[in-house]
Amino acid sequence: MFSYKWSKTAFVAGDRLLDFLNTVDFSGRAGNHNRLTSYSSVVEWSLAAAIIDSAEAQAISLIAANAPFQAKQALIDLVQWRETVYQVFSAVSQKHEPSPEEWRIIEVSIQYAISSASLKRNDIGIAHWVAVSNGLTTIPQRLALGLHELLASDLVAKIKQCEGCTWLFIDTSKNHRRRWCSMATCGNRAKAQRHYQLKAALE
Template sequence: METSSTQLSGPRELPIVGGHLALDFANTVDDPLGPERHDHAATYDDLLAWSTRVGTISEAQADRLRRSARRRADDAARTVTHAHDLRDTLNELFGRIVESGPGGTQTAKHWARLRPYVTEAMAAATVVENDNGHSSPRPGSPVLRWAWPASDDLAVVLHPVASAAADLLVSDQLHRLSRCARCPWLFLDTSKNHSRRWCDMNDCGKALKIERYVARRAAARRKGANRDGANR
């Protein structure tokens, strides 16, 4: 069997295109419907790598958690299972809102599934100044934010995601929620006229255009072959 270049080089770096922490976590399965499907949150080390990449935990905290996870393998495995359940919940909750709007009993049903993660997150949260890497907050940004800076609880990797999901559910950004026209990834459409169709123009947008071009070429060849056959 021929080996693809992706198999030889390993999975690509996961694009971060959701525009919101909760949506980016929902999108941690790359190429979910395609031949190069890869779960970037399959292990506890994966969760740490993703969390440090998006900035929800520090490298120093990740090192502590990694050492703790090796000592507490059962707890680490349980956290991964919870991570996958949280991810499924986010996809179902926000996916349904894209399709049917935020109202109705279905939103409440999915919130009931999300609520334990939010409750656990807020029970462990502390409040810190939201400096955004600057000496003072940027204009229009919150003065304070939730944080979990010193936690050695293995589930701390899930707390910022759950908190962000709860915030999004009641925010004025919810009307910008959208789903990629090619893959199931979720994103916030921040374009002026809400016309964004793909999670990433350079990824799914380009791929869809190529697929349509190939389909048109194939249809034209079939049409030409049928015409030639009819003329014989």
């Protein structure tokens, strides 16, 4: 049913909400670099990220297919929300204050998600909000709840922006000096660039 396979290189942030913010090409955040080009691509990513399960993916896909206009608008709204949340975390990673307008947008999205969620306890008694499956709103609400959990944790102070692209990640390295979203991508590109510059300087 789902043809596109999101590889492991799409999930390097250390947090699924940040992985969602990273659903753009390494080369930038312009519209033509957006990897979420249809609502089916949103469903595919969410399934790969374990935001939804396969039964929910099929149900949401059917709803989107039967309501293409609503699905298209849901995609537009979700991408706009992604970019707003990205701007907030980009500011936070640089020790800057997010803009009040952007902060208000994410505040409202979290409030809306919680208003329709259930408070559940896990096996060791820790409570967390769970969004029930509810059509095209399922994925946005679960992402908003993930945003709430991230903002409420001490991981926020460890969020960094890759020096080679726009991607964000949580730096859990021992010395807190991680520079790249992944050594397999931006890290290797930087090494190749340094090698080229050194070779050019010696010629």
